[in-house]
Amino acid sequence: MHPVTFRLDAQDGAARAGTATTANGSYTTPLFMPVGTRGAIKYLSAADYERLGAQIVLGNTYHLMLRPGSELIESFGGLAQFAGWRGLTLTDSGGFQVFSLDPQVDDDGVTFKSTYDGSSVRFTPEDAVRVQQELGADIQMVLDQCPPLPSSPEVVRTALERTHAWAARAKAAHTSDGQALFGIVQGGISEAMRTESAQRIAEIGFDGYGIGGLSVGETREQMLPALAAAIERLPTDRPRYLMGVGDPASLVEAVALGVDQFDCVMQTRLGRHGTALTSTGRFQAKALRNARMDEPLDTECPCEVCARHSRGYIRHLLQVGEPTASRLLSIHNIAWTIDLMGKMRSAIEAGTFESMRRHVLDVWG
Structure with a gap:
């Protein structure tokens, strides 16, 4: 039994209009999810998100586990309760933030310095699941390794193998029936590695699938073939989520390929x-x-x-x-x-x- 069901309402070419149902409510796609990094979208409140018609708001696992701490948020009943938000929440694994901090990465996990007080923090795929269960998100993401672009094929391959191993460990550690767990596809801009990654992540079996490691410096012309290669191997009855992409041209191109949901900080960063x-x-x-x-x-x-x-x-x-x-x-x-x-x-x-x-x-x- 999957904590998320996905119903296809209409299709035009590969573009999909769907309804995904989680343990705590449904959302319609194509979907844009605003990012509330530290438990709020900058300058906005939960009442604003509701008025704007947001269906899912993101929280950032990395920031929230450091301040105020996932156990404190759990004591409030989870992130949505803490923020006074009545819609759905998705938490990223913290992987992208961790990797932008130049951490020490090994096959077991990552060690990085806290951006708040410089203390050393150890983070494993199992920790990512536990912390996100405490945050109480409706959808949580597995810990992945996101290689910067451009990277050598060897670096992309190492990140891909680690991402797959960590995904299997996250699935084994995930025990919350009311929380969906999404796997993440990696592979840089290599179509062959994207195809392989999507197939292997789909074989582990998740409630939905994130496509990570794109929109990190490559051009749209480089991104789209890699994205198409990944989508081809993902199940049609699960939501597909292109992570960190929000410019209008990329949104419409990705929907044309069959992506269902997106998040991006661009909207508020440009606004500021x-x-x-x-x-x-x-x-x-x-x-x-x-x-x-x-x-x-x-x-x-x-x-x-x-x-x-x-x-x-x-x-x-x-x-x-x-x-x-x-x-x-x-x-x-x-x-x-x-x-x-x-x-x-x-x-x-x-x-x-x-x-x-x-x-x-x-x-x-």
Whole structure:
């Protein structure tokens, strides 16, 4: 019995509109999941996520286990309860953060320095499962090794073998019926290694499948064939999750290949730096030409920011360093991306996904 069931509601080519059901509720795909690294999306609250229509919000295992600690969060009833969030939660394994800290990696696990106090921390695939069970996420990810790109084939191969061994250990350690466990495919930009990794991870058998180690420096032209090779070997009755990807062109291309769900920090990072995602491309809100503009960030966007505030006002807030600007742009960018995913779903249901894909790529490609 899988803690996640996946129902295919419509298909247009390889693009899928589905409904995934977890122990604590369902979500529809294609899906964008905003990232609340330390238990909050920067500048936003759980009430904001609800209003924006988010279905799943990510938490970061690495940060949360160091501060405030997974046992403390467990005592509150888990991450969603702790944050006052009524939707679903997904926690990453912490692997990506650990590997960006230049850790000592061996076949058993990783040793790294805490970013908070410099203390040495040991982390194994079993620890990742235990910590995420304490965090109480609806979906948890196995610990994987994410090689930087470009890397030599030998480095990618070592990471792939470790990822598979660690995935099997995570599955053996996972005992929570109410929590889904997703495996992760690695293999760099090698189509052959992506095919092999997807097949071997699928043979272990997980509730869903993450595709990791992409969007780490390679071009979209390099990413897509590797992604397609992985998807070809993943089961059709499980959700497929492309990790850390959120630019509109990559979203629409990945959905076209059959990916169901995504997460990215780009939406809020751009917002904090004065950039809005719009139907005509990236919009730099700080630009002088916006000072007297009375229209919204995007005339086609139904979000609360576009309904109420002008470009001129948001530019003013940025000019004077008012944090409200970052909040408004972050709300807009998340709402805009969630709306884009809804439009993709509607296009898949209507059989018009290919023309929508071309339209998005005309603007964002």
